[in-house]
Amino acid sequence: MGYRDAYRDNKRVINEKLYETLLVYLTFIPFTVLGTYTRLGIFRLSSYEPSYITATSTIWSNMVACFLFGAIRYADGIITIDSYTLPSLTTGFCGTASSFSSFILELFQHSTHSAISGAQYPNAGYGVMEFLSVLLIQLVASGGALVFGQTVARHLLNHYTSYHKKLQKFINYGGKLMRFACIPIVVSQIVLAIVFSGNSRFWTLDALFGIVGASIRFELSKHFNNRFNWFPMGTFLANIISSTLACVLFILRYGLKDGHPLVTNAEATSMVLYLLLGFCGSLSTLSTFVYEGNNMPITNACWYYFLSVGICFCVSIVITGTYAWTHGIQDIQGRIA
Numbered sequence: 001m002g003y004r005d006a007y008r009d010n011k012r013v014i015n016e017k018l019y020e021t022l023l024v025y026l027t028f029i030p031f032t033v034l035g036t037y038t039r040l041g042i043f044r045l046s047s048y049e050p051s052y053i054t055a056t057s058t059i060w061s062n063m064v065a066c067f068l069f070g071a072i073r074y075a076d077g078i079i080t081i082d083s084y085t086l087p088s089l090t091t092g093f094c095g096t097a098s099s100f101s102s103f104i105l106e107l108f109q110h111s112t113h114s115a116i117s118g119a120q121y122p123n124a125g126y127g128v129m130e131f132l133s134v135l136l137i138q139l140v141a142s143g144g145a146l147v148f149g150q151t152v153a154r155h156l157l158n159h160y161t162s163y164h165k166k167l168q169k170f171i172n173y174g175g176k177l178m179r180f181a182c183i184p185i186v187v188s189q190i191v192l193a194i195v196f197s198g199n200s201r202f203w204t205l206d207a208l209f210g211i212v213g214a215s216i217r218f219e220l221s222k223h224f225n226n227r228f229n230w231f232p233m234g235t236f237l238a239n240i241i242s243s244t245l246a247c248v249l250f251i252l253r254y255g256l257k258d259g260h261p262l263v264t265n266a267e268a269t270s271m272v273l274y275l276l277l278g279f280c281g282s283l284s285t286l287s288t289f290v291y292e293g294n295n296m297p298i299t300n301a302c303w304y305y306f307l308s309v310g311i312c313f314c315v316s317i318v319i320t321g322t323y324a325w326t327h328g329i330q331d332i333q334g335r336i337a
Helices: 002-045 059-079 085-097 100-112 126-159 161-195 198-224 233-254 266-283 287-294 298-326
Strands: none
Touching: 002 059, 002 085, 002 161, 002 198, 002 266, 059 085, 059 126, 059 161, 059 287, 085 161, 085 198, 085 266, 085 287, 100 126, 100 233, 100 266, 100 298, 126 161, 126 287, 161 198, 198 233, 198 266, 233 266, 233 287, 233 298, 287 298
8 A cells, every 4th residue: 555655646746747847848938939039030130231230240139138137037036927937038038039159159250250251350369359359248248238137127126116016917927828829839830831931941940949959958957057066067068069069050051162162952051050040049048148157256257157168169169160271161241041
């Protein structure tokens, strides 16, 4: 009898965990789709000439994601967002709307003057200035957006105290609505990707690949972020894996061989681009990376940033740099397709 009771208890616990996981992902997945659309939409919107910011830069999407991340995290401390909606908004939407791997590729391109049109730098030493420019502007702008988001949320919530309950209900009901919308959203993306080809797949397939990438990052964060004291190993691994894959895909999409594109099949090059922007862009995250560093003591934050950026940049030099200097890379300035 005791054995049967224990078996039933274990089965009940397992079923409860599966149910909890199902609810989390039913809420999480639609927000990742919205996050991918937000990142790509801002990317497309800011890709024009002449632009104050380089057309292929991810700084706009990273700033928007960090601003919303800061606002949401601060609001959660005041109005308490439910345990399904909060990770969906932060890790799902904001984490997917920003991209660490694109930031690393941007660092590589500007520091080595690879795949960038225009005059060459006066000498190789100016690559160091470009490296520092991209690094500092991206991190300072994103960090500033995070703090600004927290500040805006603090002032609004302190001023409109009578709306706290309404805001809490609105956000939590929004999470519940997303659970019901999850399956229709995913099915619609699959159907649209099958029925319509061409430019529409830039959105649908990127969103579908983004679901997979963001889900892997979410699982890595859950299982590894709290295992190594202060160091968020899950986010660290997600960014390194994504940046490594992004370097390989970047070569496949924009690499040259004997002066001609490495991959010539149009469908194959499009699929590589969707994996680069959809899967790798969602597997990595700059907003979570900046938020984690912002909550650490300054020494720990410096080590975390140094190891993350340093390792990923070295990987980009070894993989993408080696190929670029031996075979060549196409000029992609001002375009992402």
